Amino acid sequence: MTYETIKMEISSNPEYVSIIRLTTSGIANKIGFSINDIEDMKVAVSEACTNAIKHSDDDKFFITFKMFESGICIEIKDNGKGCDVEAIKEPDLDMPKESGLGLFIIKTLMDEVSIESIENEGTVIRMTKYLGADI
Numbered sequence: 792m793t794y795e796t797i798k799m800e801i802s803s804n805p806e807y808v809s810i811i812r813l814t815t816s817g818i819a820n821k822i823g824f825s826i827n828d829i830e831d832m833k834v835a836v837s838e839a840c841t842n843a844i845k846h847s848d849d850d851k852f853f854i855t856f857k858m859f860e861s862g863i864c865i866e867i868k869d870n871g872k873g874c875d876v877e878a879i880k881e882p883d884l885d886m887p888k889e890s891g892l893g894l895f896i897i898k899t900l901m902d903e904v905s906i907e908s909i910e911n912e913g914t915v916i917r918m919t920k921y922l923g924a925d926i
Contacts, residue, residue, distance in 0.1 A: 794858060794859060794860065795857075795858045796855060796856065796857050796858070797814075797818065797855070797856040797858075798853065798854070798855045798856075799811075799814070799853065799854045799855075800851050800852075800853055801840070801851060801852055801853070801854060802850060802851055803843070803844045803847050803849065803850050803851055803852055804844075805841070805844055808837055808840045808841065808844075811836055811837075811840055811854060812833045812836060812837055814856075815829075815832050815833050815836045815856075815865070816829050816832075816833055818856050818858065818863065819832050819863060819920075821858075822858055822862070822863055822922065823922060824863075824920070824922060828920060831900040831901070831920070832863075832865070832900070832901070832918075832920055834896065834900055835865075835896065835897045835900045835901050835918055836854075836865060836867070836918075838893040838894075838896050838897050839865075839867040839893075839897060839916045839918065840852070840854070840867055841893060842867070842869075842893055842894075842914075842916065843867050843868070843869035843871075843914075843916075844869075846869055846871040846872070846914065847869035847870055847871045847913070848869075848870055848871050848872060849869070849870040849871075851870075852867065852868060852869045852870070853866075853867070853868040853869075854866065854867050854868075855868075861921050861922050862902075862919060862920050862921035862922050863919070863920055864917060864918070864919045865917075865918045865919075865920075866915055866916070866917045866918075867915070867916045867918075868913060868914070868915045868916075869913045869914055870912070870913040871913050871914060872910065872911055872913075894906070894916075897916065897918060901918040901919060901920050902919055902920050902921050903917075903918070903919040904916070904917070904918050904919075905917045
């Protein structure tokens with residue numbers, strides 16, 4: 792059950808990612824997350840925002856924070872060309888490439904992650920973190 796929602800429209804400027812990190816920290820602190828969980832969420836949000844900025848065909852992207860009794864769901868949406876989610880492979884950690892680790896990092900740091908992408912409409916990365924969860 793969601794009890795509060797905060798929605799933001801952000802300019803696709805990499806300089807604003809730090810503002811989103813601060814916003815994430817403030818919201819997560821209000822809910823009661825530990826410092827370690829907050830740091831994990833800030834990294835995951837940074838990665839998702841970087842993807843949105845990189846792949847958006849628009850000069851903006853959107854972030855929604857859905858706070859509920861046992862945690863938070865953060866959605867990052869861009870209006871880009873979309874991608875084939877099924878074609879996204881796990882990175883080779885022995886021979887990592889310069890890009891492609893972002894989604895792996897997000898999945899490692901958050902409790903639940905889903906990606907929805909529609910061709911020519913954009914992508915939504917939905918990340919959930921539960922209070923006190925070690926999933």
